[in-house]
Amino acid sequence: MTDIVHDGRYGKLTPKELVWAKVAWKYIDNNTVPQTGLVNSVDRVPVTTLWQIGDYLAALVAAHQLGLIDHLEFDHRASKLLDFLNNMPLSDLALPNRMYNTQNGVMVNFSNQPADIGWSAIEIGRLLLWMKITGQRYPHLREYFDKVVLRWNFCKVIDDCGVLYGLGKGEGKSVPSQEGRLGYLQYASAGFAAWGFETRKSAMAGPVEAIDVMGVKLLVDARDDRTTGAIAPVVTMPYVLLGMELGWAYPRDVGQPGHPGGAESDGLRRQALDVFRIQKLRYQQQGILTARTDHPLSNPPHFVQDSVFASGYAWNTLSEQGRQFPAMALVSTKAVFGMWALTRNSYTDRLMDAIEPLYKNDKGWFEGRYENSGGYEDLLTLSTNSMVLQSLLYKVQGPMYQNKSAVGYFQHRLDDEFRRPQRCFPVEREQCLVPVTRDGRSFLQ
Amino acid sequence: MKFLPSLAVAAMSMLAMATTAAAETANVIDITPLPAWKYPQRSGPLTPRELEMAKLCWLYFENNYQSETGLVNAVNDYPSTTMWDTASYLAALLSARELGLIDKAKFDLRLMTLLGTFTTMELFRGEMPNKAYHAKSAIKVDYGNKPREIGFSALDIGRLLIWFKIIKERYPEHGNAIDRVVLRWDFRNVVDKTGTLFGANVTKENKTEYLQEGRLGYEEYAAKGFQLWGFNTTRASMPAPFNMIYIYGVRVPYDMRDPREFSQHNYVVSESYVLDGVEINWDHPYDRSTDDQVHSQRWVENFAHRVYQAQENRFRESGILTARSEHQLDKAPYFVYDTVYSTGYAWNTITDTGKFSPEVAAISLKAALGMWVMWKSPYTDLLFDAIADNYDPKKGYYEGIYENGSGPIKTQTANNNGIMLEALAYKVQGKLLKWGRVDGGLWESTNADPFAENSKGRPVFVRRERQCREGRSSSLLPRLFAGASESGCADDREPRRFGSDIIKTAFKRTPTTSESCLTCEDDRFSDYSPSWLVPPR
Numbered sequence: 001m002t003d004i005v006h007d008g009r010y011g012k013l014t015p016k017e018l019v020w021a022k023v024a025w026k027y028i029d030n031n032t033v034p035q036t037g038l039v040n041s042v043d044r045v046p047v048t049t050l051w052q053i054g055d056y057l058a059a060l061v062a063a064h065q066l067g068l069i070d071h072l073e074f075d076h077r078a079s080k081l082l083d084f085l086n087n088m089p090l091s092d093l094a095l096p097n098r099m100y101n102t103q104n105g106v107m108v109n110f111s112n113q114p115a116d117i118g119w120s121a122i123e124i125g126r127l128l129l130w131m132k133i134t135g136q137r138y139p140h141l142r143e144y145f146d147k148v149v150l151r152w153n154f155c156k157v158i159d160d161c162g163v164l165y166g167l168g169k170g171e172g173k174s175v176p177s178q179e180g181r182l183g184y185l186q187y188a189s190a191g192f193a194a195w196g197f198e199t200r201k202s203a204m205a206g207p208v209e210a211i212d213v214m215g216v217k218l219l220v221d222a223r224d225d226r227t228t229g230a231i232a233p234v235v236t237m238p239y240v241l242l243g244m245e246l247g248w249a250y251p252r253d254v255g256q257p258g259h260p261g262g263a264e265s266d267g268l269r270r271q272a273l274d275v276f277r278i279q280k281l282r283y284q285q286q287g288i289l290t291a292r293t294d295h296p297l298s299n300p301p302h303f304v305q306d307s308v309f310a311s312g313y314a315w316n317t318l319s320e321q322g323r324q325f326p327a328m329a330l331v332s333t334k335a336v337f338g339m340w341a342l343t344r345n346s347y348t349d350r351l352m353d354a355i356e357p358l359y360k361n362d363k364g365w366f367e368g369r370y371e372n373s374g375g376y377e378d379l380l381t382l383s384t385n386s387m388v389l390q391s392l393l394y395k396v397q398g399p400m401y402q403n404k405s406a407v408g409y410f411q412h413r414l415d416d417e418f419r420r421p422q423r424c425f426p427v428e429r430e431q432c433l434v435p436v437t438r439d440g441r442s443f444l445q
Numbered sequence: 446m447k448f449l450p451s452l453a454v455a456a457m458s459m460l461a462m463a464t465t466a467a468a469e470t471a472n473v474i475d476i477t478p479l480p481a482w483k484y485p486q487r488s489g490p491l492t493p494r495e496l497e498m499a500k501l502c503w504l505y506f507e508n509n510y511q512s513e514t515g516l517v518n519a520v521n522d523y524p525s526t527t528m529w530d531t532a533s534y535l536a537a538l539l540s541a542r543e544l545g546l547i548d549k550a551k552f553d554l555r556l557m558t559l560l561g562t563f564t565t566m567e568l569f570r571g572e573m574p575n576k577a578y579h580a581k582s583a584i585k586v587d588y589g590n591k592p593r594e595i596g597f598s599a600l601d602i603g604r605l606l607i608w609f610k611i612i613k614e615r616y617p618e619h620g621n622a623i624d625r626v627v628l629r630w631d632f633r634n635v636v637d638k639t640g641t642l643f644g645a646n647v648t649k650e651n652k653t654e655y656l657q658e659g660r661l662g663y664e665e666y667a668a669k670g671f672q673l674w675g676f677n678t679t680r681a682s683m684p685a686p687f688n689m690i691y692i693y694g695v696r697v698p699y700d701m702r703d704p705r706e707f708s709q710h711n712y713v714v715s716e717s718y719v720l721d722g723v724e725i726n727w728d729h730p731y732d733r734s735t736d737d738q739v740h741s742q743r744w745v746e747n748f749a750h751r752v753y754q755a756q757e758n759r760f761r762e763s764g765i766l767t768a769r770s771e772h773q774l775d776k777a778p779y780f781v782y783d784t785v786y787s788t789g790y791a792w793n794t795i796t797d798t799g800k801f802s803p804e805v806a807a808i809s810l811k812a813a814l815g816m817w818v819m820w821k822s823p824y825t826d827l828l829f830d831a832i833a834d835n836y837d838p839k840k841g842y843y844e845g846i847y848e849n850g851s852g853p854i855k856t857q858t859a860n861n862n863g864i865m866l867e868a869l870a871y872k873v874q875g876k877l878l879k880w881g882r883v884d885g886g887l888w889e890s891t892n893a894d895p896f897a898e899n900s901k902g903r904p905v906f907v908r909r910e911r912q913c914r915e916g917r918s919s920s921l922l923p924r925l926f927a928g929a930s931e932s933g934c935a936d937d938r939e940p941r942r943f944g945s946d947i948i949k950t951a952f953k954r955t956p957t958t959s960e961s962c963l964t965c966e967d968d969r970f971s972d973y974s975p976s977w978l979v980p981p982r
């Protein structure tokens with residue numbers, strides 16, 4: 001479906017776009033740590049999360065596909081990373097920790113002190129998806145990505161029906177909790193599904209309700225953040241990633257003409273386009289240039305959910321604790337690039353005009369432009385620079401995931417019932433008894 | 446539509462499916478697909494069970510009457526009251542009289558005692574009634590019932606004005622006293638030239654601070670009180686600014702002024718729409734038609750049906766009997782706004798400081814009975830059965846029934862028992878604002894005197910042009926200046942009907958008589974195209 005025509009922009013890179021790509025790669029070049037092969041998540045800050053290891057893989061594939069690096073450099077970098085992934089210390093001896101130090105590769109906490117703090121199922125989902133995509137595109141490395149996954153223990157991170165659980169560890173306690181809300185949850189579950197896990201309960205739109213934003217009926221997660229403590233914001237990035245990597249289809253539907261899942265995959269596409277459209281309508285109706293997503297900041301509170309809708313309000317900008325920081329809203333560089341690549345219209349052109357100058361040749365792309373002042377948020381992050389590369393790759397090639405069915409090491413190990421890993425891999429699980437709904441309440445399945 | 450905002454229940458009843466589906470496809474202005482639209486109001490004589498209910502409600506006002514002042518405690522055995530609760534008492538008093546629970550002598554005595562208190566009691570800084578008074582002494586108090594002046598509430602006063610008007614129209618013999626009460630008040634800071642309502646607070650520096658008061662529902666309801674007394678309330682009476690949120694397949698309107706920027710929360714509850722229905726029949730305030738099946742203020746009717754339908758649908762889909770309003774509690778935090786929607790969340794229950802308190806959500810008895818009378822449906826039959834026996838035989842009806850199953854809210858209030866009584870009176874008589882024969886009175890004539898000093902922000906009245914014999918017309922001004930006969934017609938010797946030539950024209954956008962304004966809100970409504978008018982995909 002996507003080989004010739006895909007959503008949004010397509011075609012060769014213009015000279016200007018090639019410069020954009022080179023600037024983004026500059027960040028990665030500057031921040032690659034030779035000892036581990038990892039890349040700093042923020043400029044010169046020697047830590048990375050699992051999510052950003054996924055970002056790095058995406059950037060690496062994009063840089064090679066766009067011709068910014070040759071095959072030799074690609075292989076050197078990818079192999080160094082594989083060496084890390086296959087030897088990294090695991091939280092609870094089961095799954096990757098939330099954060100690692102990029103200089104020595106040990107598990108660290110948010111203050112960069114050595115500690116086992118548990119895992120994030122959402123971040124693991126992104127890395128899983130990109131290990132799958134990289135393995136598909138570079139068959140000579142596929143076996144080694146399979147081995148990374150086979151080291152892990154999936155018993156606690158996902159249940160038989162696909163509910164995802166994070167683990168928080170600290171002060172001698174370890175607390176598992178359901179993780180993920182509409183948007184990132186569907187994205188992360190697609191990562192698990194790419195490796196054959198049953199994810200119907202996460203892929204379904206689950207408990208949702210419709211709200212009216214700028215006249216558009218938008219689906220939001222109905223789980224109540226007042227009782228669960230987890231904010232469920234509607235932001236741009238999960239829908240950008242789902243579009244760019246999967247063409248808004250579920251892994252098994254990717255590349256199938258007309259999607260056997262049909263309407264359900266359309267539901268995801270529609271939600272994504274609504275999220276984009278609402279931001280465009282805000283510009284048209286109120287004159288505020290809008291490209292919102294969750295993003296880090298150089299000043300306190302250091303991270304905000306800069307949302308289209310969250311906790312009962314449209315255009316809510318919340319810290320992780322749920323406090324409001326309306327002055328911290330950004331026209332986010334990564335959200336602009338994502339929407340620019342995925343939708344081709346005068347609004348995304350306009351967004352790009354506003355974001356285009358936000359880089360330094362020798363540093364990389366900035367995080368964004370403040371909505372209330374026009375000033376720059378000049379924080380440099382791996383996620384933003386990786387998204388620039390990913391967006392440009394999308395323009396040239398379309399969605400990144402390819403549904404190739406060749407059997408590899410992973411499948412051989414699971415098929416051999418005497419050598420199964422015994423760590424809750426797909427074939428080792430009970431069947432999920434939750435019916436696959438076809439009545440319109442599911443997003444994807 | 447594909448994505449119903451539904452619960453994760455495996456089987457939804459076909460009925461509920463049909464309801465939500467119909468609601469989904471509805472044009473947002475059009476409410477005809479909502480079952481609520483088809484339910485008629487209840488009307489007819491009270492059954493013995495309903496009469497028993499009315500008597501139990503009135504019991505509260507027997508127990509809590511303060512004979513010194515004529516006021517009634519707002520909460521059982523707690524001698525403090527507000528203007529809102531006093532209006533609810535007036536509603537109870539009139540309803541008790543109309544339902545035959547008390548005789549005319551008792552009605553007159555109680556009303557005259559109360560009005561006597563109103564003509565002498567101290568106002569907040571000489572302007573308007575204070576937010577709260579001690580019920581025994583009629584001294585200005587704070588909400589802790591300690592002597593202090595704390596400001597005034599335009600919403601409370603608006604409701605009181607509605608009830609003064611209803612009583613004045615039904616019992617014109619009390620019109621003079623009522624008008625003198627209202628003539629004492631200083632309206633300059635309550636309604637401004639744009640027709641916005643303001644309440645008053647006292648700052649830490651002891652200064653008076655005037656803040657816009659009222660949100661969708663209550664704001665327009667209270668504005669009707671001011672309109673009935675001739676004030677221009679253009680901006681307060683507009684439904685805008687509002688937006689719609691989907692709740693169980695129904696688009697429910699809410700005030701879109703952002704509670705994060707303003708100190709006021711927005712509340713969607715049954716009460717404001719029920720009161721508007723029972724007292725004004727969802728009509729324009731000047732509508733004198735007596736057909737209760739026609740609601741001339743169509744947007745109010747429309748919104749009321751939506752608020753009702755969301756609650757019925759919640760019961761159909763979740764099994765939770767729902768009739769939401771603000772209400773008292775028998776334990777801390779003692780008062781909550783128990784809403785259909787507020788500050789970003791459906792079925793939000795919050796204290797006045799905004800603290801989320803879902804454990805005290807309740808079926809509000811006044812909301813339930815109000816819904817019962819305005820919508821004759823199987824759902825409200827069920828609500829009636831749920832609430833009918835939740836009373837203390839010595840004290841009156843309880844405030845509500847906790848949704849979490851922990852029984853009744855064991856407290857009684859004037860507001861709850863008063864609104865229940867007026868709902869029962871609506872069943873017997875229909876719209877409670879019954880226009881009397883007498884058109885105009887002391888209020889109107891005082892405010893029509895062009896030489897009277899109008900220093901208190903009251904509306905200006907002019908005398909209606911009358912058709913004189915032989916085709917000549919007249920008005921007040923030519924009579925005054927041309928030395929015409931009393932009626933304004935040079936040769937008209939017929940005695941004119943008392944006061945009948947006085948009408949309200951203050952601050953009007955259309956320079957004709959009030960009747961021509963009957964549809965102006967709807968005209969504006971049709972010009973008004975808010976974002977939610979975008980056709981559904």
